[in-house]
Amino acid sequence: MSSVAVESGGQPETQDDWYEIAERVLPGAGLGGYALPEAERFVIRRGEGCRLLGSDGKWRIDYVCGAGALILGHAHPAVTEAIQAQIPDGIHFFGTLNEKAILLADELVDAIPCAEKVMFATTGSEATFYAMRLARAFTGRDRILKFEGGYHGNHDYSNISVAPKAVSNYPAGQADTGGIPASTQDSVLIAPYNDLEAVRRLVEEHRAELAAIIVEPIQRVVCPKPDFLPGLRKICDDNNVLLIYDEVVTGFRLAYGGAQEYFGVKPDLAAYGKVVGGASALSAVAGPAEIINLSAPANRGQSNYAYINGTLHGNPVAATAGLATLAELRAPGFYKSLNALGDTVRKEVQAVLDHHGMRAVATGDASLWQILFTDKAPTSYADMLSVDSEETRAFDLTLLRHGIYALPGVRRFLSSAHAEADIDDTLKALDAACREFA
Ligand SMILES: Cc1ncc(COP(=O)(O)O)c(C=O)c1O
Structure with missing residues (x-):
């Protein structure tokens, strides 16, 4: 144990003490893809509603919302109570069905337009990986x-x-990380988002080897043009290729039926994570019985068997958190008011930016939003490249110093715990951040 921990009787006392340990034992003192600069960094002690308490004793308004998983905010009473009630009955089983997983699967098949069956996994990454394997x-x-x-x-x-x-250089892609085998890279074709003509050309050229198109219905914070998703559906149908929606973010966030309901276009397969497990370790792949059944245990050994299995798949605590969350989302008007809040935030944030003459847009859709330093809301990856990412990130860090937690350069989320007063506080902080930034 560290010297600071020993001296303070087991628990580090200050945020610097926490960082002293983190810097020693975690690469880059981070838990994944992000590490805030020293001036803005903080350690989370706990979350309540839409606010986070840091080890520095400061509260911040949280727009990260667990990477979008916490649609009800932190420590929602109904979800907390449901999890607490499950814990004494067992936090983990494996191999044999459990009641909570069956209840959640039944609810997902009711809710998800393309679902006749679902198969559980643990993370959103696994869900998209399994959808591609299927x-x-x-x-x-x-x-x-x-x-x-x-x-x-x-x-x-x-x-x-x-x-x-x-x-x-479509369809050739570039690996974003070391460690990707050339053969894997070669099996992935890259196309420009929101460009149906280019997609059609690539699909027609490669249809003999192409299993599926996978798409985030809203790509990061770039919204689909009105004809894009219907156009993808048609290209897939015309060429006998499957369409996979990655609904890890959009599922149960844009609407109860996710992007499929929100945009009115159904994929063949869809991958879910985040909200579906109430921000716990649960994800799912949904689709027609004919495809999902390929993962049925009895098919093991057949050439078209798709192995889907994992220690935590269908975990009862996560399924319970999912069931409790989904019950809240079914409340009449839930999405209407959450998405209206998104409209308000984008409008009010834009007004503050304009007032200060900032060359920035408040973009997004439904309960997703982001401030980008550019002239117009991007509709393509090329547009994203023309965003001044340094200014965007620097401004996000300025906001963070004013108590608004969003990861620099990353889209932000609203939850039902963000109330009018929180938005007012956000706008005041934004106003102060604009003055400081200018
Ligand atoms: C669209 C999308 N798909 C998949 C994932 C991966 O999910 P996870 O981080 O749970 O593995 C993410 C994570 O943010 C995501 O945004």
Whole structure:
């Protein structure tokens, strides 16, 4: 144990003490892809509603919302109570069905337009990975088309052309991380988001080897043009290729039926995470019985069997958190008011930015939003490249110093715990941040 921890009787006392340990034992003193600069960094002690308490004793308004998973905010009483009630009955089983997982599966099949069956996994990354495996097993073809700038998790098939520095030489992609085998990279084709003509050309050229197109219906914070998702559906149908929605973010966030309901276009398969497990370790793949059944245990040994299995798949605590969360989301008017709050935030934030003459837009849709330093809301990855990312990140850090927690350069989320007073506080902080930034 560290010297600071020993001296203070087991618990570090100050935030610097926490960082002293973190810097020693965690790479870059981070838990993943992000580490805030020293001047703005903080350690989270606890979350309550839409606010986070840091080890520095300061409260911040949280727009990260657990990467969008916490649609009800932190420590929602109904979710907390449900989890507490499950814990004495067992926090984990494996191999045999549990009641909570069956109840959640039944609810998902009711809620998700493309679902006749679902299969559980643990993370959003696994859900997209399994959706691609199912697509390959079903079609007998190897390649997947994904969009430049689209993110589908931490696995090798996702980390290709998520954040290239220049537009790609379609369909060739660039690996975003070391460690991706060339053969995996070669199995992923890259296309420009919101460009149906280019997608059609690539699909027609590669249809013999193409299993599926995977798309984030709203790619990061870039919204689909009105004809984009219907156009993808048609290209897939015309070429006998599967359409996969990555609904890890949009599922149960845009609407109860996710992007499928919100945009009115149904994919063949859809991957879920985040909200579906009430921000616990649960995710799911949904689709027609004909495809999802390929993962049925009895199919093991067949050439089109798709192995889906994991220690925590269908975990009862996570399923309980999911059930309790979904029950809250079914309350009449839930999405109407959450999405209206998103409209208000974008409008009011834009007004403050304009008032200060900032060359920035408040963009997004429904309960997703972001401030980008550019002239117009981006509709393509090329537009995203023209965003002044340094200014965008610097401004986000200024906001953070004023008590608004959003990861620099990353889209932000609203939860039902964000009340009018929190938005007022946010706008005041924004006004102060604009003055400081100017
Ligand atoms: C659209 C999308 N797909 C997949 C993932 C991966 O989910 P997870 O981080 O739970 O593995 C994410 C994570 O943010 C995501 O935004």
